[in-house]
Amino acid sequence: MTGRSACPHHARHRQRGGAAVEYVVVVGALLAMLAFGGPAISQLLKALHDAWTSFLHALSISWI
Numbered sequence: 001m002t003g004r005s006a007c008p009h010h011a012r013h014r015q016r017g018g019a020a021v022e023y024v025v026v027v028g029a030l031l032a033m034l035a036f037g038g039p040a041i042s043q044l045l046k047a048l049h050d051a052w053t054s055f056l057h058a059l060s061i062s063w064i
Helices: 008-036 039-062
Strands: none
Touching (some): 008 039
16 A cells, blocks of 8 residues: 555545635734734835835836
């Protein structure tokens, strides 16, 4: 015997279900943070905006 599962289809199906659970948990955490996060969320969004603006500026300079 090779040590493999007798039915690999079921193992793959369980893995897909696990990924769905992970997505639900991550999205739920993000929604909770948005709903109850307070000023930390606005700081995070400002930091992301500033980083994106800096990235675009650096990208535009590289084309010159």
